[in-house]
Amino acid sequence: MSVSPLLSGHDVTAVANWLQQGTLKLVNLARTQGLPTALLQATSAIAWHVVPSRRAFARNLVRESALAREFDQTHGVETAGEAPLTEVGVPLEKAGRGNGLYRGIWPRMFHAALRESRLPLERFTFVDYGSGKGKALMLASAYPFRRIVGVEFAPGLHEVAVKNLSGYRSPEQQCFTLETECADALDWEPPAEPLLCFFFNPFDDPTMERVITRVARSWRHAPRDIYLLYVNVRDVSEQARVFERHSALTLVGRSRHSLLTKVTAGR
Ligand SMILES: C[S@@+](CC[C@H](N)C(=O)[O-])C[C@H]1O[C@@H](n2cnc3c(N)ncnc32)[C@H](O)[C@@H]1O
Incomplete structure (x- = not known):
């Protein structure tokens, strides 16, 4: 036996x-x-x-x-x-x-979160805060984003992401402009374009709050549509309060695994 x-x-x-x-x-x-x-x-x-x-x-x-x-x-x-x-x-x-x-993000959660957002994705640049080895960036390329940007502070992960993105091709791919930067999200300046900022559980509460404030400051300098999509494979209640209580954000939608907010005030 x-x-x-x-x-x-x-x-x-x-x-x-x-x-x-x-x-x-x-x-x-x-x-x-x-x-x-x-x-x-x-x-x-x-x-x-x-x-x-x-x-x-x-x-x-x-x-x-x-x-x-x-x-x-x-x-x-x-x-x-x-x-x-x-x-x-x-x-x-x-x-x-x-x-x-x-x-790496779980594809079914990623796709469900984007579907539930009901946003006209072709109007947005997708930004993955804490992009790791680039999984979310590659999955995002199946949607018609204007472009896709990752920010990752771990050099060892960033290197792998660069290699992954350089060879990635998929029959579903609709966006071909993918890039990733090695930087700390706390120092990184978001581009002055309509943004869908994606967070797959990258930060603790104080860091998340500081990053949101940074995004809101960018909105004040260049008002535009900026949405923040937070995904948690256990439950968004773990960090939902940071988004819901931030004075720069308005809640757009919430399910068990994703939370969508919009920047509606500057900082
Ligand atoms: C749970 S992983 C998510 C990876 C990727 N977003 C995905 O969905 O496949 C969180 C990532 O956030 C990165 N991270 C954490 N704090 C960061 C910071 N302050 N600046 C940039 N990246 C950060 C970590 O190095 C890690 O790769």
């Missing part, structure tokens, strides 16, 4: 990354907010992992990892897997300002 292993090599890597990320966040939190707060948050994070909705998320994660490897094979690119940011050239203090982790 043969016994199949419970976890594949990829699953083991995902679990190891999760543990490493958790430890990284714990150390950072303990340093900035004290050990009791850090331990409280760690307990609540672990509890989250044993409740049914979280376990369902873990199952989705395994399924989406397999789909990501298929995507890579089909298109001759490298986007699958997860990478702690400290291993791709980001210093620890900067890695702690966000997710701390690279993970």
Whole structure:
């Protein structure tokens, strides 16, 4: 009788990354907010992992990892897997300002979020804040955007994205102007064009707030249509309040996995 292993090599890597990320966040939190707060948050994070909705998320994660490897094979690119940011050239203090982790967007969530936005996409430049290895950029090219721009601060991810974009072709492709810049979103100046700014869970709350304020300042200098699309594969409630409470933004739509706001005031 043969016994199949419970976890594949990829699953083991995902679990190891999760543990490493958790430890990284714990150390950072303990340093900035004290050990009791850090331990409280760690307990609540672990509890989250044993409740049914979280376990369902873990199952989705395994399924989406397999789909990501298929995507890579089909298109001759490298986007699958997860990478702690400290291993791709980001210093620890900067890695702690966000997710701390690279993970490519899940295509079905990406397409659903764009569909639900009901925006005339041909009028917009798509900007992916925290573009990683360029997965969202490649998926966005299936829509008629004016152009597509990624901003990524991890040099190791940016290099992979440049290589991916240079070879990417798909029968569905409608936009062929794709570029990516290696920069910190906190220093990056958005172009003075109508923008659909995409966020796949890249930042912690204070960083997200500062980036939104930066976008709103750009709107004040050059008023134009700017929409912010936030996607979270678990639930947008994790960060929705940052968008909903920001005085420069007006809520356009919200579902479990995506939240769309529009810049309606400057800063
Ligand atoms: C969850 S990954 C999303 C990757 C990509 N958007 C996608 O959908 O496939 C988040 C990305 O945000 C990047 N990031 C985090 N903070 C950043 C910052 N301040 N400036 C630029 N990129 C940042 C990380 O390096 C990481 O690649």
